[in-house]
Amino acid sequence: MTQRERFNELRDAFLDGVASPAETEELQRLLHSSDEWLDDYIEHANQDAALIWNGIPNRPSPTVHPTTSAAGTSRFVRYMPLIAASLLFVAAVGWEWMTLKPRSVATILSSTDCHWGTGTLPTTVGQELTSGRLRLISGIAELQFPHATVSMEGPVDIELISAERCRLHSGSIVGSVSDGGEGFVVETPRAEITDRGTKFGVFVDNVGDARLDVLEGKVDVKHTKTGRQLTLEGASRAFASVHALETFAPKKEGEDQQNAMTPTTLDKVLHISSAYGDGDEGDVTSGERREGDSFPTPDHVLLVKRADSEPHWNRKAFIRFDLQGLEISELSGVELRLEGVHTRMGYTSLLPDSTFHIYGVKPEHNTDWNSQTLDRSNFPGRKLKTHKLDPDKVQLLGEFVIPQSKPQGQFVIADPRLQQFLQDNLGSTPTLVITRLTSVNQTQSYVHGFASRTHPTASPPTLRLHVKQTVSN
Amino acid sequence: MRNSAVTESNQRLMSDNDQATTEFVQLLTESQRSLFYYIHSLIPNRTDADEVLQETNLVLWREYERFEMGTNFKAWACTVALNQVRAFTSKRRAKRPHFDTDTMMLISERQERRSAYLQHRLDALENCVQKLPERKREFVEQRYRQGVPVENIADEMGSSVDAVYKMLHRIRETLHACVDRTLSHEGVGSNDPA
Numbered sequence: 001m002t003q004r005e006r007f008n009e010l011r012d013a014f015l016d017g018v019a020s021p022a023e024t025e026e027l028q029r030l031l032h033s034s035d036e037w038l039d040d041y042i043e044h045a046n047q048d049a050a051l052i053w054n055g056i057p058n059r060p061s062p063t064v065h066p067t068t069s070a071a072g073t074s075r076f077v078r079y080m081p082l083i084a085a086s087l088l089f090v091a092a093v094g095w096e097w098m099t100l101k102p103r104s105v106a107t108i109l110s111s112t113d114c115h116w117g118t119g120t121l122p123t124t125v126g127q128e129l130t131s132g133r134l135r136l137i138s139g140i141a142e143l144q145f146p147h148a149t150v151s152m153e154g155p156v157d158i159e160l161i162s163a164e165r166c167r168l169h170s171g172s173i174v175g176s177v178s179d180g181g182e183g184f185v186v187e188t189p190r191a192e193i194t195d196r197g198t199k200f201g202v203f204v205d206n207v208g209d210a211r212l213d214v215l216e217g218k219v220d221v222k223h224t225k226t227g228r229q230l231t232l233e234g235a236s237r238a239f240a241s242v243h244a245l246e247t248f249a250p251k252k253e254g255e256d257q258q259n260a261m262t263p264t265t266l267d268k269v270l271h272i273s274s275a276y277g278d279g280d281e282g283d284v285t286s287g288e289r290r291e292g293d294s295f296p297t298p299d300h301v302l303l304v305k306r307a308d309s310e311p312h313w314n315r316k317a318f319i320r321f322d323l324q325g326l327e328i329s330e331l332s333g334v335e336l337r338l339e340g341v342h343t344r345m346g347y348t349s350l351l352p353d354s355t356f357h358i359y360g361v362k363p364e365h366n367t368d369w370n371s372q373t374l375d376r377s378n379f380p381g382r383k384l385k386t387h388k389l390d391p392d393k394v395q396l397l398g399e400f401v402i403p404q405s406k407p408q409g410q411f412v413i414a415d416p417r418l419q420q421f422l423q424d425n426l427g428s429t430p431t432l433v434i435t436r437l438t439s440v441n442q443t444q445s446y447v448h449g450f451a452s453r454t455h456p457t458a459s460p461p462t463l464r465l466h467v468k469q470t471v472s473n
Numbered sequence: 474m475r476n477s478a479v480t481e482s483n484q485r486l487m488s489d490n491d492q493a494t495t496e497f498v499q500l501l502t503e504s505q506r507s508l509f510y511y512i513h514s515l516i517p518n519r520t521d522a523d524e525v526l527q528e529t530n531l532v533l534w535r536e537y538e539r540f541e542m543g544t545n546f547k548a549w550a551c552t553v554a555l556n557q558v559r560a561f562t563s564k565r566r567a568k569r570p571h572f573d574t575d576t577m578m579l580i581s582e583r584q585e586r587r588s589a590y591l592q593h594r595l596d597a598l599e600n601c602v603q604k605l606p607e608r609k610r611e612f613v614e615q616r617y618r619q620g621v622p623v624e625n626i627a628d629e630m631g632s633s634v635d636a637v638y639k640m641l642h643r644i645r646e647t648l649h650a651c652v653d654r655t656l657s658h659e660g661v662g663s664n665d666p667a
Binding site for chain 2 (some may be wrong): 008014015016017018019021023024025027028030032035039042044045046047050051052053054109162164165180181183184185192194196206220227229244372458
C-alpha cells in the first residue's frame with residue numbers, strides 16, 4: 001500500500017467515525033506533514049458535510065437575505081414564514097439557554113477572610129453555583145469547577161459562564177486544571193485564554209487590560225481585537241491591551257511577586273473603580289417615595305434626574321473611590337469615566353441634551369456612608385433640614401453633557417478642578433456627587449443612569465489616574 | 474403633542490429591538506450551513522457536529538451584544554465554534570477519537586485561508602451529485618441525507634459492511650474528481666488566493 005492509499009484509508013475511516021485512536025494519531029501526523037493531504041482532508045470533510053447538510057430537515061434555511069428598502073412588501077411577505085421560523089428558532093435557542101442557566105457550574109471550595117461584594121450568586125462554602133457573577137472585595141476564595149480550580153484574590157469580579165468557562169472582568173485569579181480539564185477558558189475583555197493542562201495566573205485591570213502568567217504547562221491566548229493567537233509554554237507571560245498582545249521573556253531569577261503584580265508600572269496609569277477597596281456608590285431620591293412594583297427601577301444602575309416641576313423625583317448619585325495606600329505623590333492627569341446605560345424610565349425625547357455636574361464633597365463634610373444605609377436624610381454634603389446639596393459642603397469639579405439621542409456609552413470627564421480635588425484627597429476616600437443641571441417642566445422626562453459596579457456588562461465608575469511620580473514599594 | 478412624542482419614542486425603542494433581533498436572525502441563519510461545514514471538518518460526526526452547532530448558536534445568541542456590527546460575523550462565529558468543539562472534545566463527550574488542539578488549529582487556519590476556493594468546490598458539488606448513477610445517488614441519499622447506518626445499508630443491499638465502506642470511498646472519490654474537473658474547466662485553480 002502506498003502512503004497515499006494509506007492516507008485515504010485513514011481519512012475515510014476518520015470521516016466515517018470508525019478510526020481507532022492509533023489511526024487518528026497516524027492521520028494527524030500525516031496532516032501535519034503535508035499541505036496537500038491537509039487540503040485533501042478539508043475538501044473531503046466539507047464534501048461530506050455538504051452531503052449531510054442538504055438532507056438535514058428542520059434547519060432554518062440559510063437563504064434568508066436582508067430585505068432591503070428596495071424590496072417590496074410582497075417579497076417581505078414571501079419571506080415572512082422563513083423569518084417567523086427563524087425567530088422561533090432563536091426563541092427556542094434563547095429558551096434552551098435560559099433553562100440551562102440554573103445548572104450548577106462550580107462550587108465554592110474555601111474562603112479565607114472573605115469580604116464579598118454584591119454579586120448574583122451565593123457565597124457560602126460548599127454552595128453549588130450556577131452561572132452568574134461573583135465579586136470578592138478582599139480575601140481569598142477558591143472555586144472548584146469540574147476539572148479546574150480557580151483561586152480568586154480579592155478584589156475580583158468574575159462571571160461564571162459554564163463548567164468550562166468563566167469571564168474575569170477585573171482582578172487576579174490563579175487557575176489549575178486537572179486531567180480532562182484541558183480547554184478550560186478564561187475570557188477577559190482583551191483576550192481569551194484557553195488552558196491546555198496547566199497552572200496559570202491572570203490579572204485584569206480596571207480598564208480590561210490583561211496579563212497572563214503561565215506558571216506550568218501550556219496555555220493558548222487569543223487577542224480579541226486582532227485575532228492574534230499565541231501558545232505560551234513554561235514560565236512565560238503575555239500582556240493584552242486594546243490594540244496588542246505581547247509576550248514577555250521568561251521571568252528572571254529573583255524577580256519577585258511584587259514586580260509580577262505591577263507590569264504596567266511603565267505607563268504609570270492607575271485605574272481605580274468604585275468596586276476597589278473601600279469604594280462605594282449609591283443614589284438618593286429627594287422625595288419620600290421610591291418606585292414600587294408598578295414602576296420598578298433598573299438594577300445595577302445609579303440614577304440621576306432633575307425635574308423642577310416634580311422635585312420629589314430628583315435624584316443624585318454618590319460615588320466613593322478608595323485612594324488610600326496608593327503611595328502616589330503627584331497626579332499629572334485625571335479622568336473620571338462613567339458609562340451611561342439606558343434606564344427605560346421616562347422618555348429621552350422629552351428632554352434636550354443634558355448637562356451634568358460633578359461635585360466633590362469637601363473632606364471635612366465627607367461622612368462615613370455606605371450604599372446600604374444611604375438615603376435622602378443622611379447623604380454626605382447635605383444641607384441641613386433639606387434633601388439638597390449644601391453649596392458650602394461641596395465644590396464643583398466639572399461638568400459634562402449627555403446628548404438626547406445617546407444616553408448610553410462612555411462619558412469621560414477630565415477637568416483641572418477634578419484633578420486638584422483628587423490630588424488633595426490622595427490617601428483618603430473622597431466622595432463625588434453627580435447631579436443633573438438640565439431640568440424640564442415635563443412629567444415622564446427621562447431618568448439618566450450610569451452603570452454601577454454591579455452592572456453585569458457595563459463598566460463601573462472609574463478614575464484613571466496618571467501618576468507623575470510613584471514611590472517604590 | 475406629548476402623547477405623540479411618547480408614541481414615537483416607544484416605537485423607536487421597539488424598532489431598535491426588532492432591528493437587532495432581525496439582524497441577529499439574518500446573520501445566524503446565513504451562517505448556519507458554513508458553520509456546520511466548519512464544525513464537521515473538526516469533528517466529523519453528524520450528531521456531534523449538530524450538538525456543537527447548537528451550543529455555538531447558544532453562545533452567539535448570548536454574546537450577540539458584544540458583536541461589533543460591520544465586522545465579520547462568520548469569522549467571529551467560527552472562533553466561537555472552534556472553542557465549542559474544543560470544549561466538547563475536552564469534556565470527552567465525543568465518543569470517537571478526535572483531533573488534538575494543534576491539528577484543529579491547523580485545519581481551521583488552512584480552511585479559513587482557502588475559504589473562497591472551498592466555496593467554489595461546494596458550488597460545483599451539487600451538479601456532480603446529479604451526475605451520479607441512480608444507484609449511487611440512492612446510496613448518497615441513504616447514507617448522508619438520511620443518516621442510515623452502514624450496517625443497515627449492507628443488510629438491505631445484501632452485501633458486506635466492508636463492501637459498503639468501499640462503495641462509500643468510491644463515491645467520495647468520484648465526487649471529488651468530478652468537482653476537480655468542473656473547477657478545472659471553469660479555470661478555478663486550487664492555488665487561487667482565497
